[in-house]
Amino acid sequence: MEEKILEVNFGPQHPSTHGVLRLKVKLNGETVLSAEPIIGYLHRNAEKLSEFNYYASNLIFMDRLDYVGNHNMELGYVLAVEKLAGIDVPERAIWLRMLFAELNRIASHLVWAGTMGLDLGMITPFFYAFRERERILQLFEMVSGARLTYNYISIGGVYNDLPNEFDEKFKEFVNDFPARLNELKSLFEKNEIFIQRMKGIGILPPEVAKSYSITGPVLRASGVNYDIRKISPYLYYDKVDFEIPISHGMDNYARFEVRFKEMEQSLKIAKQVYEKLPPGEYQNSLYKKSGLINIKGAGESYVRTESPRGEFGVYVVGDGSKKPYRVRIRSPAFHNLSAVNEMVKGLKIADLIATLSTLDPVFGEVDR
Amino acid sequence: MIIEEGVLKDGTKYILVEKSTLIEELNNLKNQGYDYLILMSAVDYKKYREVVYHLGSYNDNRKIVLKVRTEDDILQSSTPLWGAANWFEREIYDLMGIKFEGHPNLKRIFLPEGWHGHPLRKDYDMSKKQYVNMKEDGTDLVSFNPEDGW
């Protein structure tokens, strides 16, 4: 009896595709023969849009790329523009940017932990993860005024300083987050059904990862020790000590472990940064009020930062005018997703969904 | 064959390469240890299109930029060297219109199949609106008059 291939569209509208991804899946019964991702449903071409605006007002397009880790997105763009236009940033602003980059990484990993639980059929971890994320969002709203699209970084520093009630809320969050994190982890870690669903599934060998130029937790779970914060430190990551969690498991369970350890490391960095916050100016006075408009830059510059999903880079080409000539965005989730076909051959439908959830793609960034 | 060499503003070395010897240059760079294709981007300088390869390596922070210029928008594809080049080149073809010979399936990656023009070109006409709809058999129908749009 020749094989009956069932071609199913895990279409743009599906409960667990983390956004608008369409997977053209060829099924033989329950086993997946091939899964070809089709993207482009959330394509707004932020690169073309940012050619019509001033340097400072492109921030809102960068926010809406990876709408879960958006502080890191703004950071990548602003660092690239500052290097292009040669703007120096006061000391305190750099430390503040680092503090919120790490808090944003924790918030993004918490969203991943919640949605991974949902994809495997567990309902409760979503609520515990979002309860913790809510406290981080409150910290952001206290400082920048918004919960998701922060626009906290200005070119040349940050827009406003920490309010005085920030200190007490931050200490409170930092003190009881480790206990809550272990509680969330214990829901997954030793659970036999969870281990059965995640161990040995979605194998990504290091050579395939390197050839698909995959970065971030997905790469570190395949045993490659590569993190931009250590290899080419930007901001003050060389003045802070932290380790890079690595696992040689190459499967979903390894990616799960790497991300949870990364949250602990990010908290450790945030604590150290908070102690090292120097007093003083938080925004370069040249570009304070009406200086925002006349930022000019010629030549080209590419800056690499470590966003929660991998290496996020912005390549800006300036022609000396007040508007960028070309902005090119390197989005890590775009490459993490391109390796789905290799990782999923021969698995079951349930494993396809589990592997997709540990790749943690966000489609604002994949489709740009 | 390297036409020009130099250092960029942010300190990274860059080389400008002949269009015909693109693949050999990429190949010996890869053998020199640049095994990580960070980014492939295309910039439209009106007279010519410039494709910029950012190469790095997974075990240290060396970085090099390789540029190649083309007027007639045809280049050799570097998919044999890196798997990532597959989606990079499809995106550059989709948004900038540069065809890569030897690419397994050079189709548009973001825009629907029948889209007219390549948006990231400087001469792309932004005023003409294109409407996308789905035909009976599920493929995309791109047209200029708004009636086909829903």
Next chain:
Amino acid sequence: MVKGILKGMFVVLKHSRRKPVTVEYPEKEIPWHTKRFRGRVILNLDTCIGCSLCSQICPNESDHMVYFDYDNGKNKRKIYPAVNIGTCTYCGLCQAICPTGSIRLSNDMTLASFEKDFDYLPDRLSRTEEELKHHD
């Protein structure tokens, strides 16, 4: 064989003793509502000098300059910003760039109104939502 599963269930059961975290918004006020919350744009007609910087920096042109005859001595051309609340992304760039600080983002979050027109002209922009409700 079931030790991990029981441990997970114990953690879930432990949560039944904790107080619920949800804040029932309409009845009770949001406890952490901060002074810096970026709500609706508001204009101070007296200090605006009509320099149109805010309309240039606005990313999607929801802030555009409009003629409005209100003389406050400093604004010869009598042009004031009008903001289309529907397309505004509340990014706060106009507040950051305004040299005289006359345009800023208030804490106002409840924007539901019977007016179908989202494009707030300067006189409507200069009044807060409460005044707008009582006024018409």
Next chain:
Amino acid sequence: MIYSILQLINFILTYIGISYSQYLPPYGALFQRLIVDTIGALLIFIAASLTIVVVIYIFRKWMADLQQRIGPNRVGPYGTLQLIADALKMFGKEDIIPDNVDPILFRFAPYLVFIPLIMSYLLIPYGTIYHWAIIFTNVNVTLLLIIAFSAIPPIGEIIAGFASNNKFSLIGALRAAAQDLSYEIPMMISLIGVIMLTGSLNLNTISQYQWHYIPIAILEPIGFLVFFVAVLSKMAVVPFDLPESESELVSGFNVEYSGLRFGIFYLGVFGSIFFGSLFISTVYLGGGSDLPFLPGFGYIWLLIKAFIFTFLFLTIWVSLPRIRVDKYMNFGWKYLLPLSLINLLWTMVLLLFIHGVL
């Protein structure tokens, strides 16, 4: 001391002073029996759907409590009328039937799931309230009937999946078939152990037996565990909710259903949870048989045991991920089946000691 419903109604009517025997047609007893049973069936139908609504309310409040949120509290005091509102919405919503769908099968699949479930509620001996036994069927094959009725809902799910002409529901239907097949056998083999011990198929005698001796759960722990897991998978609760796995198959076989038909499926899920807990407490914990220190009120004991099991099932639903299809199948065939056979051996040893007979 235990009277049946028929005697109860006779007692009330003679107490009021109406003697209706002269109006009865020739075969009076048979006709009388017919009336009493239909009244009983209607009573149970209403009671069952009310308990299902209560179980749904308990589930939403208990899940909310475990997840540190409040749960329904807007409609009615403490959200009690929320379920009535949901039921009305379910009736009110338009029942969309897609066009290229199998017309007859698509319409009747939900009833195939719900009707057998409600009928199996009739078979459970609910014990006594002040000596009035609420037992509707005292036939000596009630256990067999329950197994027969509990085999029909999966067929309804398979038909629903195939009839709705949708790839996801097709896979959901295949999973329903696999699930029903591989976990029915261990359940029955563990029940054989119970039948061997008590010597009868009548649930009433099974529950009375456990009052005279000790509950069978203690006598046959392996059988109890195997039965517990098999009933858990019969109810499609989360670790085993493969036919209706929302995150993979966009909610499996009931993808194309909406309005009243989806409501019936939804009630079916929670109905089977409460029925499962009733069934397991009657067979393994002797539900309904009145215990010495509260002579006439066996019914209350049954309710207590049933709600303990319901909370247990709901906690499992809230805190565990979903198992994969092939792991689920080989867990059923490689672990549950041998365990239930070992349980049979264990019952033989028990029989040797208790009755001295083989």
